[in-house]
Amino acid sequence: MDTFEKNLQDEQIRINDVLHKLKNDLMGLQKQTSTVKTDIIEIRKSFWEDVTVNFDDAVEAGETATSIKQQAEFLAEREHRHKNLDQDEKNLKRLIEAPYFARIDFVEEGEREVESIYLGIASYLDPSTDEFLIYDWRAPISSLYYDYSLGSAEFTAPGGVVSGELKLKRQFIIKNGSIKSMFDTGITIGDELLQEVLGDQSNTQMKSIVATIQQEQNKVIRNEKGKLLFVQGAAGSGKTSAALQRMAYLLYKHRETLQAEEILLFSPNFMFNSYIRNVLPELGEENMQQTTFQQYLQHSLRNQYEVEDPFTLMEYMLTAKDEQLYPVRKMSSVYKSSYDFMKVIDQYLNYLSEEGLLFHNITFRGNIIFRSDEISSYFYSLSGALSLSNRVKLVSEWLLSQLKKMEKSEREKSWVEEEIQFLSKEEYQIFYEKLTKQRNFTEDTFDDYEREEKMLRKYVVKRHFHSIRKEIKSHLFLNIKEIYRQLFKLPYHLTVGKNESLSEEEWKDVCSFTISQINQDRLPYEDATPYLYVKEKITGFQVNTSVKYVFIDEAQDYSAFQFAFIKQLFPNARYTVLGDTNQAIYSHHSKSGIEALMNLFQGESIEKIILNRSYRSTKPIIEFTREILNNKNEIDPFNRQGPKPVMIEKTELSEVVSSIENKVRTLQNYQTIAIICKTAEESQKAYQDLKQHMNVQLIDKKSNEFQKGIIIIPAYLAKGIEFDAVILFNASKEQYYEEDVRNLFYTACTRAMHELFIYSAGQVTPFVENISDHLYSKEE
Numbered sequence: 001m002d003t004f005e006k007n008l009q010d011e012q013i014r015i016n017d018v019l020h021k022l023k024n025d026l027m028g029l030q031k032q033t034s035t036v037k038t039d040i041i042e043i044r045k046s047f048w049e050d051v052t053v054n055f056d057d058a059v060e061a062g063e064t065a066t067s068i069k070q071q072a073e074f075l076a077e078r079e080h081r082h083k084n085l086d087q088d089e090k091n092l093k094r095l096i097e098a099p100y101f102a103r104i105d106f107v108e109e110g111e112r113e114v115e116s117i118y119l120g121i122a123s124y125l126d127p128s129t130d131e132f133l134i135y136d137w138r139a140p141i142s143s144l145y146y147d148y149s150l151g152s153a154e155f156t157a158p159g160g161v162v163s164g165e166l167k168l169k170r171q172f173i174i175k176n177g178s179i180k181s182m183f184d185t186g187i188t189i190g191d192e193l194l195q196e197v198l199g200d201q202s203n204t205q206m207k208s209i210v211a212t213i214q215q216e217q218n219k220v221i222r223n224e225k226g227k228l229l230f231v232q233g234a235a236g237s238g239k240t241s242a243a244l245q246r247m248a249y250l251l252y253k254h255r256e257t258l259q260a261e262e263i264l265l266f267s268p269n270f271m272f273n274s275y276i277r278n279v280l281p282e283l284g285e286e287n288m289q290q291t292t293f294q295q296y297l298q299h300s301l302r303n304q305y306e307v308e309d310p311f312t313l314m315e316y317m318l319t320a321k322d323e324q325l326y327p328v329r330k331m332s333s334v335y336k337s338s339y340d341f342m343k344v345i346d347q348y349l350n351y352l353s354e355e356g357l358l359f360h361n362i363t364f365r366g367n368i369i370f371r372s373d374e375i376s377s378y379f380y381s382l383s384g385a386l387s388l389s390n391r392v393k394l395v396s397e398w399l400l401s402q403l404k405k406m407e408k409s410e411r412e413k414s415w416v417e418e419e420i421q422f423l424s425k426e427e428y429q430i431f432y433e434k435l436t437k438q439r440n441f442t443e444d445t446f447d448d449y450e451r452e453e454k455m456l457r458k459y460v461v462k463r464h465f466h467s468i469r470k471e472i473k474s475h476l477f478l479n480i481k482e483i484y485r486q487l488f489k490l491p492y493h494l495t496v497g498k499n500e501s502l503s504e505e506e507w508k509d510v511c512s513f514t515i516s517q518i519n520q521d522r523l524p525y526e527d528a529t530p531y532l533y534v535k536e537k538i539t540g541f542q543v544n545t546s547v548k549y550v551f552i553d554e555a556q557d558y559s560a561f562q563f564a565f566i567k568q569l570f571p572n573a574r575y576t577v578l579g580d581t582n583q584a585i586y587s588h589h590s591k592s593g594i595e596a597l598m599n600l601f602q603g604e605s606i607e608k609i610i611l612n613r614s615y616r617s618t619k620p621i622i623e624f625t626r627e628i629l630n631n632k633n634e635i636d637p638f639n640r641q642g643p644k645p646v647m648i649e650k651t652e653l654s655e656v657v658s659s660i661e662n663k664v665r666t667l668q669n670y671q672t673i674a675i676i677c678k679t680a681e682e683s684q685k686a687y688q689d690l691k692q693h694m695n696v697q698l699i700d701k702k703s704n705e706f707q708k709g710i711i712i713i714p715a716y717l718a719k720g721i722e723f724d725a726v727i728l729f730n731a732s733k734e735q736y737y738e739e740d741v742r743n744l745f746y747t748a749c750t751r752a753m754h755e756l757f758i759y760s761a762g763q764v765t766p767f768v769e770n771i772s773d774h775l776y777s778k779e780e
């Protein structure tokens, strides 16, 4: 038996031993879980039996409350215990599936004994010796595995830096309790395991990468120095993966103080949300909060406007180039997404501090009870040293106090009496119950007619005033719509003219477009954030102080305005922002998004990490796709072989369709095949043509997830996800010609893991024309 086989045998013996212990522990744990579960059922069943309920007098009632509280606390404690046991059980089951993925041997400086450390997705202590049989991959010592080759190495433990020598790095693939592969490696993390993992077929759900995290990715995962961590990474360099493992790391490192719901991820679309849903649970952690910026906007502006979504705008930008309004729309969008526009709004808010704030009349039963000019006078009578929002708060308070007075005098009016006459039996009953609850009446005194009528009047008026009070509290007396519209009516030299980002003519066009949209109760996507900004600044920013970490993925698609807005929303959070400027597909955004982000954090600490190595696609695909880019950024392919991308040129679209049908048949071995179109419109047409001949799923902006098999998808929705094989539906010169869709084309091509096919009806796009022939093959 050679050394390798001997090692393999020894490792298998250790695994058997660890598995035996894990299984024993699991049995014990399952018994405990079942006992606690029985307890919970019992407590729930007998909850009221064990509580003495007595409301005869205050003392008895107090005792009853205490008794209920005790019983509830007891139940909560059991439920909490059950949750913990359940989590431990899940972790043990995961460890039984694959106890660990690596071993490192480390000898500390000044020591002789070599310590063998085994890394898995959770720590496991030997129940008899209390020694670690498995270390969590996030433990301080585990960073040795990710950061060092054999030789001198160090890690930061809670007590300080520990130096020593790394003697061995070994990786395993363990399935059903036996070692499937084992590699000893010299370099940071051996290629063999990564080759195996990346060579696998794709999935409709993202997987965790803990066994093969690369050194530079580990920096992203563990870096806690900056208030802002910015990661610029090539397509497929593992930005999303690193972000998710980073969340798991933070949850582990700060487990005493950080909850999963205190982490918020802004992701690009719904489908992406479900694509990454399993990663944290697979690592034994609960999922973070996830949202899209659009969801946030819609939630905040609900009931006020029909807010356009970013995909409708994107579709318009891609399909409406010949329309008359197109240039204005583009200009409007580019300008309103800029930081300059935020500054213009800030100036406007300063102006509003002196004059120009607009209010609604407040009416009651068809009569004006507060005139808008009256409210305005009150507002501007308040000290200008107070912020707009503080003055709005004082106005609310004033209105509410005035309302109280009115409410009293209103009770005497004749309409109240009429309404009392028409109170239904049910309403009367409700009123009666309310009053007896408030102990204003007992059965004996209720026949006191005068008192009853007084109370009824009070009740009726109060009911009517309730909705006004609610409106005042929600600041509906402010005419935000008109305030926003007014911005586009002010003279040029007082607004945009100050920083001259647009000419007077251009601004005039933007203004008339915006006003016409608002008049139709429509809020274009580019106006949604500025509108909300104006509203929040006037009524008081609804900041969220409970979120401790904000993650923004696909950050290149956020505008300067949006970054500045998000930063104000989460003032206490640390930010991890990940993006790739080469995948910036919103050419209708101002160009300065990432730059503005950096400026926003100036004065606070910023950490920047660049990921150049790309793991998703095979080497031939990366060598081809990086040539699409104008600015030849360094993109370093991971060495995984596969066929070269294939270009297939046809004369007619109908030929493309039938050729794709044939091609898909040859790709049946793959789990996921995406036919990527430029727009939703093109996807719809391709779907109509192809669905007759194959089983295919159409993805649109509302899709929540995709299934294995063949899908048709617009390029802008394929952001962040990947497929075994990608077919570019029609990469013709007509479709992809102008510079502003180069990044979109690049993003679509970089979704491919193993094979890429580029079809065109007619001449192919100039984006690939100059790529050397040896980087692709042609098919007739």
Ligand SMILES: Nc1ncnc2c1ncn2[C@@H]1O[C@H](COP(=O)(O)OP(=O)(O)OP(=O)(O)O)[C@@H](O)[C@H]1O
Pocket: 194, 197, 198, 207, 209, 212, 213, 214, 217, 233, 234, 235, 236, 237, 238, 239, 240, 241, 242, 580, 583, 615, 616, 719, 720, 721, 722, 750
């Ligand atoms: N260290 C790694 N080990 C194994 N797989 C990895 C590693 N890093 C990245 N990958 C794989 O590479 C693919 C791309 O990763 P990911 O989606 O995180 O990249 P990205 O930078 O967010 O890509 P994009 O910007 O193109 O959306 C995924 O399949 C991921 O599992």
